[in-house]
Amino acid sequence: MISALALIALALPGAAAAAVDNPCEGPEAKRLLCPNLRIAPPSEIYVQKLGGQVLLRATSDVQSRGRGPMELHGTRNGPRSMRVNQRIYRAGGGHITVPTEARLRFTTVGTYFGGSYWKVHQLANFELRRVGPDGTVGDVVRTSPKLNYCLRDLYRTRAGRHSPPGRVYPGCNQNPYRDHVKLGTSVGWSDIYPAAYHQQWIDVAGLRGCFAYRMIVDPQEHLFESNESDNMSQRLVHLPYRGKPGC
Ligand SMILES: [Ca+2]
Numbered sequence: 001m002i003s004a005l006a007l008i009a010l011a012l013p014g015a016a017a018a019a020v021d022n023p024c025e026g027p028e029a030k031r032l033l034c035p036n037l038r039i040a041p042p043s044e045i046y047v048q049k050l051g052g053q054v055l056l057r058a059t060s061d062v063q064s065r066g067r068g069p070m071e072l073h074g075t076r077n078g079p080r081s082m083r084v085n086q087r088i089y090r091a092g093g094g095h096i097t098v099p100t101e102a103r104l105r106f107t108t109v110g111t112y113f114g115g116s117y118w119k120v121h122q123l124a125n126f127e128l129r130r131v132g133p134d135g136t137v138g139d140v141v142r143t144s145p146k147l148n149y150c151l152r153d154l155y156r157t158r159a160g161r162h163s164p165p166g167r168v169y170p171g172c173n174q175n176p177y178r179d180h181v182k183l184g185t186s187v188g189w190s191d192i193y194p195a196a197y198h199q200q201w202i203d204v205a206g207l208r209g210c211f212a213y214r215m216i217v218d219p220q221e222h223l224f225e226s227n228e229s230d231n232m233s234q235r236l237v238h239l240p241y242r243g244k245p246g247c
């Protein structure tokens, strides 16, 4: 016999749709050209002092390193927001479309960097962890602001069989009135943001000692990849910063 409480529970829609299984880890995976994102260790690190803040800035390099591109299709679901389907190409032609929990946001990065773009909400984040005398990496002590990035083909950083020689995803859409946008990064290509870019920092004011400066791509694990466990890189930095990495 079903209790009244159970009936109520059955009638309520789920708080969130059941997460879709990663097709790049299932039995179909070998017939798919699955993408894989990685991120290079932070580079071109420098300090910018701004009022009471000490901004440790670094260049990030999101690399597309799978058998197929990371390709996302956004469909508007709010004034500055789109929901996201991921397209994964099949080895023999055609593709599958997988709904994701990722979102695009129409993001303002300041006039110097071109104004506003449709970007993937929280595609990356940076964090700082304390490193003990024995090299043990501890808890997070500071994080970057939320980093919204486009995916695009900026530089071809690794040529290879699956890597197109020219740009397929040239840039990110800047039209706030669009109802649909496509963005992606091709195999062998990178989307790079310079250390001077909007929000490309961690505030390290008041910190002393040895820290690990970590960069993580797709930290919320919203995008489907052939390898979900290679999305972090790090470099050790001594604070106050002495002009080059290492402790
Ligand atoms: Ca990955």
Ligand SMILES: [Ca+2]
Residues within 6 Å of the ligand: 218, 221, 222, 223, 224, 225, 228
């Ligand atoms: Ca992922």
